Amino acid sequence: MTRITRHYVDVPLPDGQRRRVHYRMAGSGPPLLMVHQSPRNSGEYAPLMERWADHFTCIAPDTPGFGQSDPLPDIADINDFADALVDLMDALGLPACPAYGFHSGGIILVTALKRYPERFTGLAIGGYAIWTPQEMAVFGQSYLPPFQPSAYGEHLVWLWNRILEQSWFFPWFDVRDAARLPGAHADVARVDMAVREMLDAGDAYRAGYGAVLRAARDIPPPDAATPPVLISAYDGDPLQTHIDRLGDMPALWRAQKCATPADHQALSLDFLRALPQAAAVTPVQTADAGFVGIDTGDFCGLIHWRGDPGAGVLRLHAPGEELAAVPPAALAIDLPGHGLSDGWAGAAPTLWAPWQKVIDAVAGHFGIGDIRLPDTPKGDPALLFPDLSPDRYGTHLIRAWQIVRARHFFVPHHAVGAAQAIAFDPVHITPDYLAREHRALLRATAARALCEALNTR
Structure with missing residues (x-):
């Protein structure tokens, strides 16, 4: 089995301080940057990293405020998260390379590509949300309530049910038959993993998750010169219907619906392998933790x-x-x-x-x-x-x-x-x-x- 290693790297901040980032790595060969969805962490990519490590050096960081990575020092928008990702690439010593992101990880990557097109050779994205004003109004503040521990553990009852029911309804608080999801489950291991990830993030989850929910969904115009991008979504993914909302895209961008998560991953891997690749690198890591x-x-x-x-x-x-x-x-x-x-x-x-x-x-x-x-x-x-x-x-x-x-x-x-x-x-x-x-x-x-x-x- 492919071995996944774990590391820390310190990213310099403008004030001279440093922000610590935790990342997972697996494989050898050209680097592939992998950005997880919110409110998860890089651990969600472990099975995928084990498979894709035959083709890439997979590098999956915990985004700011999630997993074991420090949050951003100030209230941030999506541009700050995109900038933080490129700052991390600098700290790791990564050249321009391909990247993969799922859901909110894709939002961060597309924003980073628009701001720094020279840093990516292309992106494979799993689901890209294009919310209508009506949908955003439904989300409002209900989707991201404050999450603070309470003296007798009452917050834990809410958290377990919130994570459990987010596979039953979307958004999770919209308890109506019309909001039911087809993939409802009560998989204890999956729910517990997501609960633990939320416990690690704490109230900082609102900053990272909120940034991607509020981000502008401005796909570059058809005549824009950008690296190639593939957006795909499988049956049962709430964002599959959003493929039809993307509109006209640049010449090197394409979107595709597929049947299963395995189909999405196969499409993404084929696309990523066809992109220009960087030489293998040894990412930087800190000297006082690891x-x-x-x-x-x-x-x-x-x-x-x-x-x-x-x-x-x-x-x-x-x-x-x-x-x-x-x-x-x-x-x-x-x-x-x-x-x-x-x-x-x-x-x-x-x-x-x-x-x-x-x-x-x-x-x-x-x-x-x-x-x-x-x-x-x-x-x-x-x-x-x-x-x-x-x-x-x-x-x-x-x-x-x-x-x-x-x-x-x-x-x-x-x-x-x-x-x-x-x-x-x-x-x-x-x-x-x-x-x-x-x-x-x-x-x-x-x-x-x-x-x-x-x-x-």
């Missing part, structure tokens, strides 16, 4: 790290947590099945030796001799870290929120009583603080196993 590939036999995958690689000190987080602010002169990692690191291929080990092998491999990679182990949580691992597998009704989200809130009041959190009460910092029970811990716990699929393994040291 992902390192580790293979110990028991574990094979990427380990997320941040800090000073030359510090000589490796700090490890506790079960159910992830790397946080890294103190000076230290490097921290997310252990397997935690944070942004990959999980174990099978069941996470409950003995310490396999975990120690991963830690030693990371320490050896960076030449670190001082390893700081976490404290072992007090309590029964099965009760400390119950099963939080996603379920049809999203109750795992609420269970996780109750855990991270209760553990600030009692140790262990599952034993509520005067004897277990602990002092707490009011800052630690603010919704924003709990939201960070909640995301970490949801990502910690190996928390119970790590807790049990620590007990065997």
Whole structure:
């Protein structure tokens, strides 16, 4: 299977600061830039990257404010997102190359192509929205309500149902038979993935999503000289009917309806491969954060790290947590099945030796001799870290929120009583603080196993 790697790059800002961007990469050969839809992140392209990596070096960034990329510093419109994309290409050292985008990713790319035609050899776009004034009036502010965490997790109930029902109705809040979509589903894995992506973006999703919804849909005139563009949309895509709204386009642009997502991807790949290609490049990445590939036999995958690689000190987080602010002169990692690191291929080990092998491999990679182990949580691992597998009704989200809130009041959190009460910092029970811990716990699929393994040291 093609290996997808993950990286960070810092993009300079006009004020001298830097905006950190996370991106995925796979394959070899000429570069292909891939821009995801909102409010998703580059992870949605993982299956496509694995297939297209035979032809390209696929580079898929998280757009500003989504995934693990910093948001833009100011309130932005679509031109700012297009400019940010080209600034990222500069930071990565990408020459003019082909690009692919789906839905709002296509809006960003078309805007970037109009502003910087010399930076692209062509675009393949999956669905291009041409909203009528009446449709935009329906969207209004209802499509992008504020998304702020609440003290008792009420926001999670809304989020689960909003993501679930967006495959039932379009727009998601228009609950009428006339607004039903043909591809309605209750696929727990798909809904949970999109929910987690929204949790990562937080309220910043409104900036990125709002920019593409408000963007002008001014297709260049027929006599415009631009690189080639293919726009295609498959049966069941809400934007397929918009193919008929595109009107006259430049000579090198074409639009096509097709039957299935696979047909759309095949059309796009053939089109992209026929475009002028750039020479292979090695994209730039930051020196103080990233992902390192580790293979110990028991574990094979990427380990997320941040800090000073030359510090000589490796700090490890506790079960159910992830790397946080890294103190000076230290490097921290997310252990397997935690944070942004990959999980174990099978069941996470409950003995310490396999975990120690991963830690030693990371320490050896960076030449670190001082390893700081976490404290072992007090309590029964099965009760400390119950099963939080996603379920049809999203109750795992609420269970996780109750855990991270209760553990600030009692140790262990599952034993509520005067004897277990602990002092707490009011800052630690603010919704924003709990939201960070909640995301970490949801990502910690190996928390119970790590807790049990620590007990065997």
